[in-house]
Amino acid sequence: MQIIEPSETYDVCIVGSGAGGSMAAYVLAQAGANVVMLEAGGPWSEEDADMLTWTYESPRRGAAIETRHFGEFDACDGGWSLEGEPYTSAEGTRWDWWRARMLGGRTNHWGRISLRFGPDDFRGKSLDGYGDDWPISYDDVAPYYDKVDELVGxxxxxxxxxxxxxxxxxxxxxxxxxxxxxxxxxxxxxxxxxxxxxxxxxxxxxxxxxxxxxxxxNRGCSVGANFSAGRVLLRPAQATGNLTLVTHAMAREVLTDREGRASGVSFVNTQTLEEQQVRADVVVLAASACESARLLLNSASERHPNGLANSSGVVGKYLMDTxxxxxxxxxxxxxxxxxxxxxxxxxxxxxxxxxxxxxxxxxxxxxxxxxxxxxxxxxxxxxxxxxxxxxxxxxxxxxxxxxxxxxxxxxxxxxxxxxxxxxxxxxEMIAREDNFCEIDPASVDKYGIPTLRFDVTWxxxxxxxxxxxxxxxxxxxxxxxxxxxxxxxxxxxxxISSPGSIIHEAGCVRMGDDPTTSALNEYCQAHDADNVFVVDAAPFVSQPHKNTTWTILALAWRAADYLIDQRKQRNV
CATH class of the missing domain: 3.30.410 (Cholesterol Oxidase; domain 2)
Incomplete structure (x- = not known):
């Protein structure tokens, strides 16, 4: 591949335009940061929605098609199987992996069930001995839940x-x-x-x-009554003039310098198959839990032989679904x-x-x-x-x-x-170390990027x-x-559903106070590289029975506020 070198260095590069990535972009752009966002899929807005299309207007009566597994008029391009993007499961196990390929990601199709995690959900091990406690409490997240309620509705x-x-x-x-x-x-x-x-x-x-x-x-709302990241977060972020969107950009790896800190992201243009790079002072991953883990594992270097942010060996482990x-x-x-x-x-x-x-x-x-x-x-x-x-x-x-x-x-x-x-x-699924995803040594996708192999059981x-x-x-x-x-x-x-099929993947890049047993700190910042953050559901220590999106949004806002403060102090 021909590598196209970047022409400028951004303050922040965000990978993924779903709930976490879009919230980070919204907060950072409003604060004046120069942000670039990479999205593997194409552009989309609510003007493209089929909200009021009658089912009889299609010869399929709205039935599923190859790229719309929930129905022809569903607003989310993607599915459990994508042409040229394989994944595998270990013998005797199964994981159904849903991947969105469009601006706004899965926020264009979800049930909009927006439950807060409760106080007990952050301290499960203390209550019953299973899994691990989070390094944060409900009181740490509650102010950000309030902000999300008021902003989104x-x-x-x-x-x-x-x-x-x-x-x-x-x-x-x-x-x-x-x-x-x-x-x-x-x-x-x-x-x-x-x-x-x-x-x-x-x-x-x-x-x-x-x-x-x-x-x-689920078809997308042309009047903006429901929450989708594009309408509620990306549109005002773009209005600041501080957000650059790059669609059809499949992230390949996080680039690092001699000290092991992130220096940018390498990605493949899915339309031209050219490899391109963006340079940034900070990299924020929000590609979905398993995709973010895949990126970190594929970002091995001399300073990070087991993958970026993985000196603990926990990246990819403790994978959960609902x-x-x-x-x-x-x-x-x-x-x-x-x-x-x-x-x-x-x-x-x-x-x-x-x-x-x-x-x-x-x-x-x-x-x-x-x-x-x-x-x-x-x-x-x-x-x-x-x-x-x-x-x-x-x-x-x-x-x-x-x-x-x-x-x-x-x-x-x-x-x-x-x-x-x-x-x-x-x-709730209990987080276990023996439920994990890893790089499949025998498989790459059509862009030449090593793929994931899953080993998950109930x-x-x-x-x-x-x-x-x-x-x-x-x-x-x-x-x-x-x-x-x-x-x-x-x-x-x-x-019982098959693991992954509820599309609430979480874990894989867990947060914690101890760098030997976790990849991120309480602000979703990598222990091993202080200018790397992960703001999808990958940082979750547990996955309560509540849906993930509201907590993704709250934690992403909290992480972005922390990053702004650390940049002002010149710590990152």
Whole structure:
């Protein structure tokens, strides 16, 4: 490859334009830093969204395509398999690795579930002996959660529920019909139900309109009502004149000088296949947890023989995802509903928090989970199993007598539509050193960059957690009169998701006070190279059952503030 030398030196080079990278760019550019951002995918903005495209406008009725695994109109280019970008798993293990390839990354497609980690989530080992405590507490992060709430916008209610910290919320939307039934049933058996906490505006904020309830958040929001990094963070960062965006830039390695400090980033232009370089005083990695680990491991040098920031040997280790399991039921009371407006935001209006925090001694597994609910009269389309796809799931009509074609089929579907309710459990995976990714010595991608090999398994703790999820979901579904699907068996590990498939990868470049057992300090700064920071989910010491994005945003803001202070003191 021809190497194109840089023409200038930036203050900061950021790799990755998702939640962490965009937040770092926003804070640093506002502070006056000269920032360059490298994004492996192409440009994208909400003007490119298919938010209001009818499914019948496509011959595929919106079904998945090769580069849009969640549907043709989904806003996120990428997937679990990308042409020319392989990855492998060790024998007997599995990891499903989702990679976004577009400006804004995964923030263009996610559930917008924006839960704060609670005080207990930062000190799990002290409470039950599993994993490790974080080097920071909830009190260290809380001011940044507040800032993210106010900048981005989030709805919810003040509940005062244990280990589920309240935020600075906009008013929540009213629960839908089926959600009200779930609330009554769950509460009748002592299971609490709270308003969802989603980063979707229910009141206008600046030039962003309030949600108009089209329910298509995963397609990208043309009015900016939901959070995506491009609209909320990158647009104002660019307006400062201090941010340079370079798309189609696949990072190859972090360049270092003779002292072992970062001096820039080498990347491959994915359109011309030329190798190019940018020079920067500071390098911030935010490419997603596994991609950031891959970059560090591929950045070996004389001063860093095991990879950059890896004198501890922990880079790539302690890989985590969220534990997932699902259940659903046909609810006769919801059949033959009169046609009514069941719209809402593109996600649930209620959720069930972890309510058995004081009973772990009798449960047979540590930590906890929450339950997300789905159902209703969302945009129909041909979905899974030949049934009707509802708000967030599918209604297998062939199991309820619907079939054939013409009038009978239409009448059956009118009767059955929106009569199915389901839950998706989301639980904590314990961080273990023997769950890891590493460089595969026998594989490179189409850009000549060594690829990753994964070695990840569920422990009995996660499998027993999935079992408990299944029983809890079924008890709630029974409480609302549901006719429940068959219970997954022990042989299928109770229907537990495959590792990686929930797309909450975390760990791999963990933070800690001890440089011999961690790669980063509490400000996401590398112990081995003080001008290297990592601000995606890679620094996480644990991965609670809460979704990762709000904590990524808060920690990235905290790290950027620290970097600004250190630059002012000329320490970095």
């Amino acid at each position: 989030i709805f919810g209610s003040q509940d005062g529920f244990y280990n589920e910290p309240d935020g600075r919320f906009l008013p929540p939307p009213e629960p839908r019909c089926y959600e009200k039934r779930v609330m009554r049933g769950a509460e009748s058996i002592g299971v609490p139900v709270l308003s969802s906490r989603l980063s979707i505006l229910t009141q206008a904020k600046g030039d962003r309109a309030a949600c108009h309830y089209c329910g298509q958040c 534990v997932g399991a699902s259940a659903s039921a046909f609810v006769p009371a919801l059949a033959s509903q009169p046609t009514h407006n069941c719209d809402g935001v593109g996600g649930m209006h209620i959720y069930i928090p972890w309510w058995l925090y004081d009973q772990h001694a009798s449960l047979g597994f540590p930590r906890g989970y929450h339950l997300e609910t789905w159902g209703g009269r969302g945009m129909p389309g041909y979905g899974f199993g030949g049934g009707i796809q509802g708000q967030n799931g599918s209604l297998p009509g062939d199991r309820r007598g619907a079939g054939g074609y013409g009038r009978q089929l239409k009448d059956d579907y009118r009767t059955l539509y929106a009569a199915r309710v389901g839950f998706s459990g989301r639980g 422990s009995d703790a996660e499998i027993q957690q999935a079992r408990h999820m299944q029983m809890a979901m079924r008890e709630i579904l029974e409480s609302i009169g549901g006719e429940i699907d068959e219970m997954p068996t022990e042989e299928t590990q109770y229907g």
